[in-house]
Amino acid sequence: GNSVTQMEGPVTLSEEAFLTINCTYTATGYPSLFWYVQYPGEGLQLLLKATKADDKGSNKGFEATYRKETTSFHLEKGSVQVSDSAVYFCALSDTGYQKVTFGTGTKLQVIP
Amino acid sequence: GAGVSQSPRYKVAKRGQDVALRCDPISGHVSLFWYQQALGQGPEFLTYFQNEAQLDKSGLPSDRFFAERPEGSVSTLKIQRTQQEDSAVYLCASSLGGDRDTIYFGEGSWLTVV
Numbered sequence: 377g378n379s380v381t382q383m384e385g386p387v388t389l390s391e392e393a394f395l396t397i398n399c400t401y402t403a404t405g406y407p408s409l410f411w412y413v414q415y416p417g418e419g420l421q422l423l424l425k426a427t428k429a430d431d432k433g434s435n436k437g438f439e440a441t442y443r444k445e446t447t448s449f450h451l452e453k454g455s456v457q458v459s460d461s462a463v464y465f466c467a468l469s470d471t472g473y474q475k476v477t478f479g480t481g482t483k484l485q486v487i488p
Numbered sequence: 489g490a491g492v493s494q495s496p497r498y499k500v501a502k503r504g505q506d507v508a509l510r511c512d513p514i515s516g517h518v519s520l521f522w523y524q525q526a527l528g529q530g531p532e533f534l535t536y537f538q539n540e541a542q543l544d545k546s547g548l549p550s551d552r553f554f555a556e557r558p559e560g561s562v563s564t565l566k567i568q569r570t571q572q573e574d575s576a577v578y579l580c581a582s583s584l585g586g587d588r589d590t591i592y593f594g595e596g597s598w599l600t601v602v
Contacts, residue, residue, distance in 0.1 A: 380530075408588060419492075419595035420531070420579065427588050465530050474519060474583060474591055475544065478530030 378403045382466045382479035389456055389486050397451040397482045399440075399466035407470035409433075409442050409449040414463045414481070423451075423464070456486045490514070492594035494580050500600045501570045509565045509597045513582030517592075522555055522565050523579040525596070531579055537563060538585065570601045 382399040389395060401407065411423040411433070424433030429444035438453045449466060466479040493512040501507050513520050518539055523531035524547075534553070536544040539560035548555070552570075557563040567574055577596040583589045 412593075420581075420593040422590055422592075425590070467530075469591075471587075474587060474589070475521075475533055475536060476523075476531075476581075476591065477533070480530045481528075 378407070378468060378470065378477040380466050380468055380477055380479035382464075382482055385463075385481070385483040387482060387484050389484070391458055391486055391488050392455045393486075395451070395453040395456045395460075395484070397464055397466075397484070399449045399451065399479060401447050401449065401466070401468050403447075403468055403470050405470035407468040408474075409440070410467040410469070410476070411438070411440055411449070411451050412465040412467055412478070414465065416462070420465070456484070458486045458488055460484060461486050492580055492582050492592050494578075494594040494597050496597060497595065498598045498600075500602060503571060503601055505570050506566065506568045507570055507599060509567075509578050509580075509599070511563045511565070511580030511582075511594060513561065513563070513580070514592055515561075516584070517582035518560075518585030519583045519589075519591075520557060520563050521581040521591070522563070523581065524549075525577040525579055527576070534565070534578075567599075570599075572601050575599055575601045 408427045410425045413423045424435040426433040426442035463481045520537040522534040525531040533547040537557045552568045581593045583591045
């Protein structure tokens with residue numbers, strides 16, 4: 377079956393630090409990969425996605441590259457801000473109807 | 489509205505009560521999903537509708553859970569005889585239905601069973 381493994385949190389960084397959140401996946405097919413973000417008290421929002429190997433998804437300064445050879449989709453940002461504090465979920469879907477499998481989430485706290 | 493709307497946002501139920509959670513998807517969205525998110529965990533798939541047809545209900549944890557979408561728009565997730573382990577956030581999501589289309593999530597219904 378499908379599964380997503382992401383690094384455990386919480387991750388605490390100072391403002392302007394570099395962020396990496398690791399994510400690896402197992403899938404039976406050729407999945408699309410996603411990063412979702414959940415800000416405190418809010419719903420899940422799609423942060424970025426990639427649908428094929430070597431694609432780079434990017435949004436709001438965050439980037440992730442679909443690496444088929446290592447089955448990874450690590451999230452990076454060069455300089456985090458306090459407003460980036462949230463829970464980040466790596467996810468995939470590979471069925472014809474977009475059934476999404478999520479990781480357990482990584483809480484990021486950015487301190488001034 | 490512009491997004492996926494869920495109600496109620498918060499529900500406290502006594503053990504053994506029945507609850508109904510409503511989802512209004514984005515207008516015109518063919519696909520609708522329900523997920524369950526326990527505290528500190530990622531969302532877990534419950535069920536999927538394509539229009540009014542429930543094509544996958546493999547994630548429903550027991551026969552106490554029932555979902556419907558009779559006219560292919562609004563959906564209701566019903567939980568009968570609630571138990572404490574049902575306490576979670578129930579997320580609804582919708583999409584246009586293409587296999588690469590973006591899925592939009594609602595803010596969720598927070599259920600606490602006491």
